[in-house]
Amino acid sequence: MKKILSTLALVLLLALAACGGNDDTEKDSSGDTNDASGDIKIGLAVNTLNNPFFVDLKDGAEATAEENGINLVVTDSQGDPGKQMSDVENLLQQGIDLLILNPVDSDAAGQAALLANDQNVPVITVDRQASDGEIVAHVGFDALKSGGIAASYLEEALGGEGKVVEIQGILGTNVGQDRSKGFNDHMSGVEGIEIIASQSANFDRGEALSVMEDILQANDEIDAVYAANDEMVLGALSAIESAGRLDDIKIIGTDAIDPAMEAIREGRLDATIAEPPFFLGREAINAAIKTLDGEEVEEMITLENTLVTEENVDEVKTR
Structure with missing residues (x-):
């Protein structure tokens, strides 16, 4: 009888532990958007990283992606429209969920956007626009x-x-x-x-x-x-x-x-x-998250530009 009671008690404890573990898992998956975003893969095709402006854009995108647990894959097209098309093809082969395109050339970028459209991958452009393709949103300055x-x-x-x-x-x-x-x-x-x-x-x-x-x-x-x-x-x-x-x-x-x-x-x-590029990268990732979450995103996301002189140079935020 003691052995039977001990066995029943052990089974009951294991059952309770299992229930408690399931409750914790459900709370984590429903209450933490970062965990849910961990499965998201976004491609960022940058026109060149041989320019501090676009390095800052990349940094803004990477920082925001990391904050949200997103896998961001960045490519450097080195100012070559042909290489950018090849970069986009490679990103699509990696199974990205969304493409952020920073065009080398607006016409060539239109062809890259059409390629992503054909594979049902949503496209967001940043800083420069594409002349063709279905674009979910453009993030830029006026x-x-x-x-x-x-x-x-x-x-x-x-x-x-x-x-x-x-x-x-x-x-x-x-x-x-x-x-x-x-x-x-x-x-x-x-x-x-x-x-x-x-x-x-x-x-x-x-x-x-x-x-x-x-x-x-x-x-x-x-x-x-x-x-x-x-x-x-x-x-x-x-x-x-x-x-x-x-x-x-x-x-x-x-x-x-x-x-x-x-x-x-x-x-x-x-x-x-x-026209701080860090904010361009940040807002492009934010727009991507909303798009993949099924939220409505403005077609034109225009950030504020400001004149900077010696009078306000230390007050203007660039990141």
Whole structure:
């Protein structure tokens, strides 16, 4: 009888333990969204990681993915549209649940988006848009507004009169096109300002250095320079400093990457327009989570851009 009672007691204890374990498991799975997100795999095809802007974008995406227990696979297309298509193909073969696409080129990215569409993988674009395909949402800044902010700043800084140089970005992207359009649309209404040179440096610091050197040699009088991103403005700044003309030229960039912010603190750069890439990466992952959870997501998620000068450089958050 003692053996029978002992056996029954052991069975009862095991049954109670099993029930308690099941209750804990159910609480964890229903109450912790991070655990549920652990099975999610998102692909992020970055156009290049040879640029601090896109490194910050990646960092923002990685930090947010880690916070939510998401498996994020990042590829570096190295500025090559063909490689980006290959990267997207590889990501799709890995069974990703969603693709975040940061296009090298808007037209080529449209083909990558269509490829994902064919495999029923939702697509979100970030910073630059794709010209084709079904896109769940686009996360970016208002590039037209940024160009207008830059033009308005220089109009005021020059008192409405002067000779201005515009260094454009990649004109095969909506960002490059829109920043230039916003800038020129505003300046076309300012009679006293003449844009004496407008040339693309493809968002590249080295190209901008070379372009600015040539423009400086060809023009004795330059009152201001607008560069469509901070990498280019830093290249232009180097050329202007080497020519000994820094005191004569107002200079403004776009993005608010760390080296540009530091140049403003040092008094070498007059201004930039804050479009912090870290926040682009963060909001792209947040939009992806909502999409995969079946929540409604805005088609255009536009983040706020801000003029940065020496007066507010330490107040503007970039991450």
